[in-house]
Amino acid sequence: MEKVWLKSYPPGVPAEIDVNAYRSLLDLFLQSCHKFADRPAFHNLGTTLTYSDLERLSLDFAAYLQSLGLARGARVAIMSPNLLQYPVAVFGILRAGLVVVNVNPLYTAGELEHQLKDSGAQAIVVIENFAATLQKALPNTPVKHVITTHVGDLVPAPKRWIVNYVVKHVKKMVPAWQIPHAVPFRTALAKGAGRKLTDVPVGHDDIAFLQYTGGTTGVAKGAMLTHRNMIANMLQARAWIGNGLEEGKEIIVTALPLYHIFCLTANGLVFLNLGALSLLITNPRDMAGFIKELKPWRFTFITGVNTLFNGLLNTPGFDALDFSGLKGALGGGAAVQRAVAQRWQQVTGHPLIEAYGLTETSPAVCINPLSSEFNGSIGLPIPSTDVSIRNDANEALPLGQDGEICVRGPQVMKGYWHRPDETAKTITPDGWLRTGDVGNMDPQGYVRITDRKKDMIIVSGFNVYPNEIEGVLAMCPGVLESAVVGIPSEKTGETVKAVIVKKSADLTEQVVIDFCRQHLTNYKVPHVIEFRKELPKTPVGKVLRRELR
Known part of the structure; x- marks a missing residue:
């Protein structure tokens, strides 16, 4: 096939990359940690980890995971927002020769149970804010090892104690939970620090991440992303x-x-x-x-x-x-x-x-x-x-x-x-x-x-694409956010509905419709307008049109 796009490449961008530049993600990770050892790598809650900190902590966590008897290729889930513990856990899992299963912290117990069962995860790292959800899901999963962490666990004391106390007792962000034999993250690091890591041969074809997708359109499926894919x-x-x-x-x-x-x-x-x-x-x-x-x-x-x-x-x-x-x-x-x-x-x-x-x-x-x-x-x-x-x-x-x-x-x-x-x-x-x-x-x-494909609206045989209409609505004064879906119509099969979050209180249905008529042909103009305080979204911020439908 003719690669017509190559003639539009910016200067200096190659047509091909050499995927063999790194043997695995571990190779890539360790090279960065050694090359930039004294440089800051991650910053959160006023605390910075250097690349050498990241290398040391991930090594300790990897050694702890191996001490649990987890065999090469075993799946370990992580259920956490962006905290310093996240990169430590991810690279620790990979260094132990294991597979990372990323879990959305906002999952319900049912969604979490499905993902843990489907992946066959044997261990999970969970921020304690979501441990109550895990507690409900746990009995029907293959998970044997639970490592729990507080928000401020990698912040130096005494600030760590203050952060964790405020999150739990002042802001009351940690629902009551009880998981027997759960091991604190800091304890896991301490136990791993005294152990030697066994090198596990990992190559391009080994799975690095089981990344779940499709949860908004049906049962979530795990995409097998190999070290080669990610490199x-x-x-x-x-x-x-x-x-x-x-x-x-x-x-x-x-x-x-x-x-x-x-x-x-x-x-x-x-x-x-x-x-x-x-x-x-x-x-x-x-x-x-x-x-x-x-x-x-x-x-x-x-x-x-x-x-x-x-x-x-x-x-x-x-x-x-x-x-x-x-x-x-x-x-x-x-x-x-x-x-x-x-x-x-x-x-x-x-x-x-x-x-x-x-x-x-x-x-x-x-x-x-x-x-x-x-x-x-x-x-x-x-x-x-x-x-x-x-x-x-x-x-x-x-x-x-x-x-x-x-x-x-x-x-x-x-x-x-x-x-x-x-x-x-x-x-x-x-x-x-x-x-x-x-x-x-x-x-x-x-x-x-x-x-x-699935979001396309067919009005009297004409294809209508929500992205186009949402782009027009974004230009309408008074509109903060919008989402467009098709709804049944006796006359045209489907008609266009716009769900809008107002930026201006005086925005009316008629103002929206009149604005759209200036920019869109008639069959694309929303005939039904609904105002809401917010739109349903994924944790990343993608609007869930399916929920609106």
Whole structure:
């Protein structure tokens, strides 16, 4: 196939990466820890871990896990927001030759039970704020070992005692729980410190992460992401954004949860490889608190989703932050809206770049050049990545024609854990991953998403894509956030409904409809408007259209 996108590559970006540059994620991790030993790696709750701290603590945790008798390839779950314990646990699990199962801390007991059973997890690290949920799920799972941690466990005393006391007794954020034989995280580290780690041979084909996806569309499935998948995507993303970034000098804002694949690879691996300092934001939904945490820092990079950037822009004090060091802002996980990108540029003086990926691709597939203005596309296929627009018969379509976006490259998952049927539906015999996204590619190689197949609304036989309408609504004065879904209509089969969160109290249905009529053909104009105080979202900030439907 002709890779038309290569002619649009920024200077210095290679067409291919060498996935054999690292033998495993452990190789990558240890090289960074030794190269940047004295540099700060992660900062949270006023405490900074250096790369040598991270290497030592992860070694202690790995040795403790091995002392439990966990065999090579055993699954260990982590249920935690962005705290210093998270990278220590992740790299400790990997160093012990085990597989990380990332768990959303906001799961219900039923969702947690499903994931622990499905993955066959034998151990779990859980922040005690969610231990009550684990307690309910535990009896029906294969989990034998529970390691619990307090929010401030890696903060030095006496501040650690104060933080943990306030979280538990003042803010009352820890529901009562009781799990016999649970081991405190600090105890696990202390026990591991006295043990020798046994080297476990781990290679490219070994699974590094079981990353669950599809929970909003049915039963969650575990994408098997190998060491090769994750190394490849780290190298692909680094090759793309590396120009202009300096090793050992970057400061990245890590507000998205590290248990989410976008942040895990972009912030957790790419910037680790660069020797950057990662500012861990534990609760980005507290926008005022988030901005207060950013105030002392001259940060150089930030990743997020559209709702996060929109939220920052609409919070007092954000425009007063120091953006003089900012080199890039990368949006993914959901479509970046033009109105948000334009306002971001006005406030910060830097473009908000849209990227595209999936859990199944580790995740990056396409990224816009960092220097580009907002163009409404998801960017160009990154190095060593093929993108093809295909019909339902798996035939490639001409440039400019809408079809399903299909991806092939070293970042494509091994398959779904214990789901060969689902794997066969998603990955074609010749290696193309069907994304479920509808879009097209222009002659320069830029890819545009029209929408998710399942989210498309059909009005009188015409295809209507919610992303397009939400982009228009984002420009409407008085609209803070919106989501568009199809609802049944006797007249047209389906009609368009817009669910809106107001920025201005005097916004009315008629104002919204009149505004849309100026920008959209009649069948795309929402005929039903509902105002709400908030939209249902995933923890990462993706709007759950399915719940609205």
